[in-house]
Amino acid sequence: MENHSTATIVLVHGACVDGSGWQAVYNLLTTNGHRVRVVQNPTLTLRGDVAATKLVIDGQSRPVVLVGHSYGGAVITEAGTDANVSALVYIAAFAPDKGESVNTLIAKPPDPVPPLLPPRDGFLFLDREQFAASFAPDVRPEQAAFMADSQVPWGVGALGEPVTDPAWRHKPSWYLLTTEDRMIPPHVQRAMSERAGSTVAEVAASHAVFLSQPEAVAALVRQAAAAVTASAR
Numbered sequence: 001m002e003n004h005s006t007a008t009i010v011l012v013h014g015a016c017v018d019g020s021g022w023q024a025v026y027n028l029l030t031t032n033g034h035r036v037r038v039v040q041n042p043t044l045t046l047r048g049d050v051a052a053t054k055l056v057i058d059g060q061s062r063p064v065v066l067v068g069h070s071y072g073g074a075v076i077t078e079a080g081t082d083a084n085v086s087a088l089v090y091i092a093a094f095a096p097d098k099g100e101s102v103n104t105l106i107a108k109p110p111d112p113v114p115p116l117l118p119p120r121d122g123f124l125f126l127d128r129e130q131f132a133a134s135f136a137p138d139v140r141p142e143q144a145a146f147m148a149d150s151q152v153p154w155g156v157g158a159l160g161e162p163v164t165d166p167a168w169r170h171k172p173s174w175y176l177l178t179t180e181d182r183m184i185p186p187h188v189q190r191a192m193s194e195r196a197g198s199t200v201a202e203v204a205a206s207h208a209v210f211l212s213q214p215e216a217v218a219a220l221v222r223q224a225a226a227a228v229t230a231s232a233r
Contacts, residue, residue, distance in 0.1 A: 007086065007228040008035045008060040009221055012053055012079075014070025014093070015043050015154040016126055016135070017147065024214035025221070032218075034225060035062065041075060043154050046101075046161035053079040060084055063232065065224050066167075068093050069210055070184065071158065074102055080167025086228045088173040089221050092181055092207055095173075095192040097166050102159040105192075110185045123153035134182045136208035143211065168196040174224045175200045176209065176217060183207040199223070 009029055011022045019038040029036045039056050041049040053075055057064050063086035068076035073093025080088050094105055115130035126135060131148035139147070175193035177200055179186050184207065193200050203209060203216040210217050 005034055005225045005229045006062055006232045007065045007225045008037060008062045009065045009067060009225060010037045010039060010053070010056050010060070012039045012041060012049075012066065012068040012072035012075050014068070014072040015124075015158070016151045018152050021147075021208075021210055025210055025217045028214055028218035029221060032222065034222070041072070043071065043152055043158055045155055045157045046074060046078065046163075049075045049158065050079045054082055057082050057084050063087075063228050065089060065221065065228055067091060067221055070094065070207065071102060071154070074163065077166050077168060078163050080171060081165050085167065085171065086231070087224045088168055088171055089224050090173060090175040090193065090196075090198065091217055091220075092176060092178040092184055092189060092205075092209055094184065095166070095168060095175070095196050095198075096163040097195065098164065098169075099162050101162045104162070105188070106159075110188065112182055114183050119156050122156050124156060124159075125151050125153065134207075136206055136211065137182070138180070138206045138212040139208050144208075147208075166196075168198070172224075172227065173198040174220050176220050177202045178205045178207060178209050180204055181207045 019040045041052045065087045066076045067089040069091040115127035128148040132144035136144040175198035177189045205213045
């Protein structure tokens, strides 16, 4: 299907997973004719993840709609000040303000507490026995089990690095709020999205909404891309 969007969509994954988790969303968007790129950010440091994201952003000839899930929200908040970025889309994601980090936003542990194990050699993992129930309860059991056993190490340093200039203060944003989330509580998502002045959509889904309900993710991303195209005319 031909699509007349002037934007390129750049997808940024969060912690403990990699860019392959975006495949269902990618397929929906590309089938609709959108140009899509996926960042394989290493999740070791925020600075490194921003650099990896900007490599992809700067390679685009069209305005970028920058999409981040979970910790990827912190990445797009910092990387989104790039001149090529026209809009931000947060998918059950952190949206820090200036001087805030992921650590700042989780300083008061949510209820239930995400099953992060104690750091090991500078890296964090989720307890594999609790992974499905906390991160992906609405994902097929065999897929959730694979995710638990293929976790990407999350660098402790990435949580503590503060955002210097939040892109949502300068550019329009959209936010997909997941009402069944056990990693970033819905009320925390709502507070961040309201502070950012985001256009908000809500869906009854877990933190792994990009897998369990990719259609909802793709729909919001398309809305942002349409707004970018309209503003360019």
